[in-house]
Every structure is written in C-alpha cells, then in structure tokens.
Amino acid sequence: MPVITNIDDLKRLYKRRVPKMFYDYAETGSWSEQTFRENTSDFDKLYFRQRVAVDMTNRTTATQLIGQDVAMPVALAPVGLTGMQHADGEIKAARAAEKFGVPYTLSTLSICSIEDVAEHTTKPFWFQVYTLKDNDFMQRLFDRARAAGCSAIVITLDLQVQGQRHKDLKNGLSAPPKLTAKSIANMMTKVQWGLGMLGTKRRFFGNVIGHAKGVSDPASLSSWTAEAFDHALDWDRVRELIKMWGGKVILKGVMDVEDAKMAANVGADAIVVSNHGGRQLDGTISSIRALPAIVDAVGDKVEIHLDSGIRSGQDVLKAVAMGAKGVMIGRAFVYGLGAMGEAGVTSALEVIHKELDTSMALCGHRDINEVDRDILFVPEDFEGRWS
Ligand code: FNR
Numbered sequence: 001m002p003v004i005t006n007i008d009d010l011k012r013l014y015k016r017r018v019p020k021m022f023y024d025y026a027e028t029g030s031w032s033e034q035t036f037r038e039n040t041s042d043f044d045k046l047y048f049r050q051r052v053a054v055d056m057t058n059r060t061t062a063t064q065l066i067g068q069d070v071a072m073p074v075a076l077a078p079v080g081l082t083g084m085q086h087a088d089g090e091i092k093a094a095r096a097a098e099k100f101g102v103p104y105t106l107s108t109l110s111i112c113s114i115e116d117v118a119e120h121t122t123k124p125f126w127f128q129v130y131t132l133k134d135n136d137f138m139q140r141l142f143d144r145a146r147a148a149g150c151s152a153i154v155i156t157l158d159l160q161v162q163g164q165r166h167k168d169l170k171n172g173l174s175a176p177p178k179l180t181a182k183s184i185a186n187m188m189t190k191v192q193w194g195l196g197m198l199g200t201k202r203r204f205f206g207n208v209i210g211h212a213k214g215v216s217d218p219a220s221l222s223s224w225t226a227e228a229f230d231h232a233l234d235w236d237r238v239r240e241l242i243k244m245w246g247g248k249v250i251l252k253g254v255m256d257v258e259d260a261k262m263a264a265n266v267g268a269d270a271i272v273v274s275n276h277g278g279r280q281l282d283g284t285i286s287s288i289r290a291l292p293a294i295v296d297a298v299g300d301k302v303e304i305h306l307d308s309g310i311r312s313g314q315d316v317l318k319a320v321a322m323g324a325k326g327v328m329i330g331r332a333f334v335y336g337l338g339a340m341g342e343a344g345v346t347s348a349l350e351v352i353h354k355e356l357d358t359s360m361a362l363c364g365h366r367d368i369n370e371v372d373r374d375i376l377f378v379p380e381d382f383e384g385r386w387s
Contacts, residue, residue, distance in 0.1 A: 004347045004351065005351070006312070006351055006355075007311050007312060007332050007335060007336075007348060007351055007352070008311075010332075010335040010336045010339045010340075010344055010347060010348055010351075011027075011331075011335040011339075013335075013338075013339035013340065013344075014085075014334070014335040014336075014337075014338035014339040014344075015027075017190060017192055017193055017338055017339060018085055018086075018190060018193055018338040019183065019186050019187045019190050019193060020171070020183070020186045021168075021171040021172070021173050021177070021183045021186070021187075022081070022084050022085055022173075022338070023338070024167040024168065024171055024173070025081065025084075025165075025167075025168055025171075025173050026079075026085070026330075026331055026334050026335075026338075027331065028165050028166075028167045028168070028279075029165070029277070029278030029279055029282060030163030030164055030165055030278065030279050030280060030281070030282040031163070031164060031166070031282035031283075032282055032283070033278065033282065034278075034282055034283055035275055035278040035281065035282050035283060035284050035285075035286065036277065036278025036279070036282075037278070038278075038285070038286045038309075039275065039277065039278050039286045039287060039288075039308040039309030040309040040311055041286075042286040042288050042289055042309065042382075043288055043309060043310075043311075043314070043315045043318055045379055045382060046288070046318045046322075046376055046377070046378055046379075046382070047376065047377040048314075048317075048318075048359065048362070048363050048375060048376065048377075049363060049374070049375050049376065049377060050362055050363065051362070051363055051364030052364075054364040055366070056361040056364075056366060057366070058366060059357055059360065059361055059365075059366045059367070060366070060367050060368065061073070061353060061356055061357055061360070061368045062368070063325070063326070063368055063369050065103060065270070065303070065305070065325060065326045066152055066248050066250065066269045066270050066303060067248075067269075068103065068151065069101070070101060070102050070103065070326070071100055071101030071102055071353070072101075072102060072316070072352070072353050072356060072368070073316065073320055073324075073325060073326035073327060073368060074102050074310075074316060074326060074327055074328075074329060074349070074352060074353075075097075075102055075103040075104070075105060075126070075305070075326060075327070075328050075329075076093055076094075076097050076102065076103065076104045076105055076328070076329060076333050076345075077105055077277075077307050077328035077329060077330040077333075078105040078106065078107035078108075078110075078126075078128035078154060078156070078252075079107055079330055079333075079334055080107045080108075080109035080110065081109065081110070081111060082107070082110055082111065082112075082334065082337065083110060083111025083112050083200075083202055083203070083206075084111060084203075085334055085337050085338040086193070086196060086337045086338055086341050087193075087196030087197050087199060087200040087202070088111075088112060088116075088196075088200050088202055089111065089112070089337050090106055090107075090110045090111060090112035090116070090117050091112050091116060091117055091120045091121075092337060092341050092342040092345060093333060093337055093342070093345045094106065094117050094120070094121050094125055095120065095121060095342055096333075096336075096342045096343075096345035096346045096349065097125075097345070097349070098121050098122065098123045098125075099346065100346060100349045100350075100353075102349065103125065103126050103151075103152075104117075104121075104125040104126065105125065105126040105127070105128050105154055105328070106125055106126070106127050106128065106150075107128050108127075108128060108129050108130055108141065108207050108208070109130075109205055109207070109208070110205070110206060110207060111202050111203065111204065111205065111206055112202050112206050113202075113206030113207050114127060114141075114144045114145055114148045114150070114206075114207060115144065115148060116202065116206060117148070118148035118149060124149045124150055124151035125150060125151070126150060126151065126152045126153070126154050126250070127141075127145040127148075127150040127152075127153055127154070128153075128154040128155075128156055128252070129141055129142075129153060129154070129155055129156070129241075130156050130159055130228075130229060131155065131156070131157070131160070131229070131230045131233045131237060131238075131241065132228045132229060132230055133227070133228060133229070133230045133232075134212065134213060134228065136213070137211065137212050137213065138241065138244070139244060140211060141207065141211075142244055142245050144207075144211075145245075146247075151247070151248060152247065152248035152249065152250055152269070153245045153247065153248070153249055153250070154249075154250045154251075154252050154272070155238065155241055155242075155249060155250070155251050155252065156252045156253055156276075157233070157238070157251055157252065157253040157254065157259075158252070158253025158255075158274070158275070158276050158280050158281070159229065159253070159276065159280060160229060160230065160231050160233050161229070161231060162229070162280075163276075163279055163280040163281065163282065165279065171183055174222065174225075175205070175221045175222055175224075175225045176204075176218040176219065176221050176222060193338075196341075204218045204221075205218075205221065208221070208224065209221070212224055212228070235262050235266060238251070238263075238266050239266050239267075242266060242267055242268070248269045249267070249268050249269055249270075250268065250269060250270045250271070250272060250305070251263045251266075251268040251270075251271045251272070252271070252272040252274055252307075252328075253272065253274050253275075253276060253280075254271045254272065254273055254274070254294070255273060255274070255275055255284060255285075255287070255290045256290075256294075256386070257293050257294055257297045257298075257386070260273075260294045260297055260298045260302075261297060261298055263298075263302065264298040264301040264302040268302055269302070269303060270302060270303035270304065270305055270325070271294075271298075271302055271303075271304055271305070272305045272306065272307055272328060273287050273290055273291050273294055273304060273305070273306045273307075273324070274287055274306065274307045274308050274328070275287055275290075275308050276308070277307070277308045277309075277330050277331065278308060278309075285384040286308065286309060286384075287306050287307060287308040287309060288306065288308075288309065288318065288319060288322065289382060289383060289384035290384045291304070291306055291319070291322050291323060291324060292322055292323060292378075292383045292384075292385075293383060293384065293385045293386075295322070295323030295324075299323055303325045303326075304323060304324055304325055305324055305325060305326045305327060305328060306319045306322075306324040306326075306327050306328075307327055307328035307329070307330060308330075310327050310328075310329050310332060310352075311331075311332055312351075312352065312355050313351070313352045313353060313354065313355025313356030313357070313358070313359055314355055314356075314359050315327075316352060316355075316356045317356055317359050317360055317363070317371065317375075318376065320368060320371050321371050321372060321373050321374075321375050321376045322373065322376070322378075323373070329348075329352070332348050332352065333345050333348050333349070335348065336348030336349075356368070363375040
C-alpha cells in the first residue's frame with residue numbers, strides 16, 4: 001500500500017491506474033484552461049496569519065451544511081462518469097462520504113443509477129440535475145430521487161451550452177464514446193481498472209438509459225445528449241423546478257452578484273459559487289476570487305458554498321475564511337477513487353481533514369464555525385468585483 005500524505009500522491013497513482021481518456025476527462029478545463037489553472041493557483045495568493053500560544057485543545061471541524069450535520073465543511077461534488085474512473089465508482093464514493101460524515105452528490109450523468117447508490121448506502125445523499133428540456137424526464141428524476149430518500153437537489157445552472165474540452169474531442173470521449181485505436185491500446189495496459197470494469201454490470205449512464213424518452217440503449221445516447229440541455233433556461237424555469245422538487249435546493253454555478261441575488265430570491269437554500277472546475281467559461285475568474293462580492297451581497301439571505309480548485313484542507317480553510325459555509329470537491333476525490341477505489345476517496349477526505357484541522361489550529365482557532373477573514377492576508381487586487 002503506497003503512503004499517501006497529500007492529494008498529489010493520489011493524483012499520481014490515479015494517472016497510472018486509469019485509462020488516459022478518463023484521466024484526461026477529469027484533468028482538463030475548457031479551451032485554453034486558463035480558468036482551470038487559476039482556480040487552484042489563486043488559492044496560493046491568499047496567506048494565513050499564524051498565531052501562537054493559543055489553547056488548541058478540543059478542536060472541531062464539524063458544522064452544518066443546509067441544516068445537515070457534517071464532519072467538516074466539505075461535500076463531494078457531482079461528477080459525471082464517475083463509474084468509469086473506477087468500477088461502481090459512484091457507489092464507492094458515496095460509501096466513503098457516508099462513513100466520513102460528509103454529503104455525496106450523485107450526478108444525473110452518473111454510471112450507477114440513483115437506485116443503485118441508494119441500495120448500497122444508508123444515509124441520504126444529494127442528487128444533481130441539469131436543466132433539461134424534457135419536463136417529464138425531469139419530473140421522473142425528481143420522483144426517483146425522492147423515492148431514494150435524497151435530502152437535497154443540486155441544480156446545475158452553468159451548462160445550458162457546453163464548453164469545449166479539446167482533449168475529450170481528440171480522445172473520442174463523447175456519449176457514447178468513439179474509441180480510437182490509441183485509447184483501446186491504452187486501456188489494455190490498465191489491468192486493475194479493466195478487471196474492475198469486467199466485473200461490474202454498470203458501464204453506461206444508469207439514470208438515463210431506459211428512463212429518458214428514446215434512450216433505450218447506449219447507441220441512442222448521442223442524439224439525446226445533443227438535444228437534452230435546455231438552452232432556454234431562465235429564472236422562471238428555475239422557480240418551476242424548485243417547486244417541482246419541493247425540498248432543499250442548492251443552485252450550482254453562480255459566479256455573479258446579480259445572479260446570486262436572483263438565486264436568493266427564487267428561494268434556494270444554498271448556492272455554489274462555481275465555474276464548473278474551469279470546464280465551462282474559460283477566461284472567467286476563479287471561484288475564490290468571485291466569492292467575496294457574492295458573500296457581501298447575499299451572505300445574509302442564502303447559504304454560500306464554493307467549489308473549483310480545492311486540493312487541500314488549507315484551500316478549504318481559505319474558502320471558509322473568505323465567507324463560504326462549505327465547499328465541494330470534484331477532482332480531489334476523483335483522484336482518490338481512480339487510485340484506490342473507496343479507500344482512495346476515504347484517503348482524500350482524511351488528507352483534507354487533517355490539513356484543515358492542523359491549519360485551523362495554527363491560525364489560532366479550535367472551531368471551524370468561528371473562523372473568519374481575520375485569519376487571512378488578502379492582496380488588495382484579489383477580489384473579483386465588476387463595478
Ligand atoms: C464535473 N462537474 C460536474 N458538475 C455537475 O454539476 N454535474 C456533472 O455531471 C459534472 N461532471 C463533472 C465531471 C468531471 C470529470 C469534473 C472534474 C467535474 C463539476 C463539478 O461538480 C465541480 O464543479 C468541479 O469539479 C469543482 O472543481 P474541482 O474541485 O474539480 O477543481
């Protein structure tokens with residue numbers, strides 16, 4: 001068993017174990033990847049204020065996200081095709097999250113279905129939906145999520161149209177995949193991954209195939225994905241979806257103060273300040289830069305979460321200090337999953353927790369709920385404010 005001390009260790013192992021096309025799928029951003037890069041590098045521009053001789057006993061990172069108890073202010077982000085990173089990936093990740101005491105978010109575009117994940121877990125998870133044109137399908141997704149006991153719906157708002165990732169096009173990663181000879185040759189070298197895939201029946205989009213109109217098999221997926229996303233999405237539609245669900249709602253993909261105000265007005269329980277991990281609008285600012293203005297504008301009206309670029313507990317602490325109630329992690333858990341399955345996701349959560357707890361203590365705090373901006377040095381030109 002390799003010694004894992006940080007998320008980069010998991011990433012290195014992940015790169016070795018998972019076929020290149022799925023590694024590339026996660027480890028990329030859209031177009032020039034500027035936003036993808038800055039999501040992580042901008043965290044390095046924030047500095048901690050070290051404090052000493054402060055009682056650091058009895059520390060806690062426990063808090064609440066949308067009223068639910070969590071062991072630390074971290075949730076697993078929705079990640080499509082998680083079940084291609086590791087056999088039964090969504091089930092493995094959900095189980096690790098459940099054991100650790102943090103929420104898991106299942107993507108609509110997952111390999112394991114809502115029912116699959118519910119059957120293999122004991123606590124409620126969150127379910128993410130894209131805004132799709134087919135209202136009957138949306139209604140059925142909500143019904144299925146309700147029947148599975150999901151405790152919140154995450155509505156992703158930043159994928160009305162899709163950003164382009166060059167590597168995915170070159171690797172033939174589409175729905176369904178168009179495997180190139182190179183990809184197939186590469187897959188053959190990933191023995192553990194391949195054995196896992198041969199040993200599971202879950203290899204296609206479990207929430208869509210057999211559920212969406214006209215999608216009875218993987219071959220019919222491509223016409224569905226080309227047509228499915230609702231380009232006409234507006235705030236009235238968001239209101240309708242919130243009403244249709246009738247439970248807790250998190251709106252994901254908000255980067256602008258005006259949009260954050262609309263999100264608070266339509267009655268979201270939380271918003272996620274997110275640029276989709278740099279996979280959508282390349283050239284926009286990092287999420288951590290966008291956060292402060294949004295916190296100032298609506299922080300007293302709606303709970304604010306952040307994702308994009310979190311790779312350590314230090315990043316979590318910085319996001320919380322800048323005003324986020326919690327964060328979502330995407331790639332950080334995917335690295336763990338691809339590296340070592342469920343144990344790898346647990347390892348990613350342990351690494352992040354340890355870093356968060358220790359850094360919080362060294363900043364002179366014992367309780368994550370008391371952390372504020374006082375622990376940070378923020379450069380004058382850091383914040384992304386448009387006016
Ligand atoms: C995503 N993301 C995403 N978001 C979403 O709402 N539904 C989805 O199906 C997916 N799929 C997906 C696949 C992969 C491979 C990645 C890396 C990301 C975005 C995700 O929820 C989250 O916003 C980002 O991953 C956060 O950035 P970091 O933590 O990966 O830097």
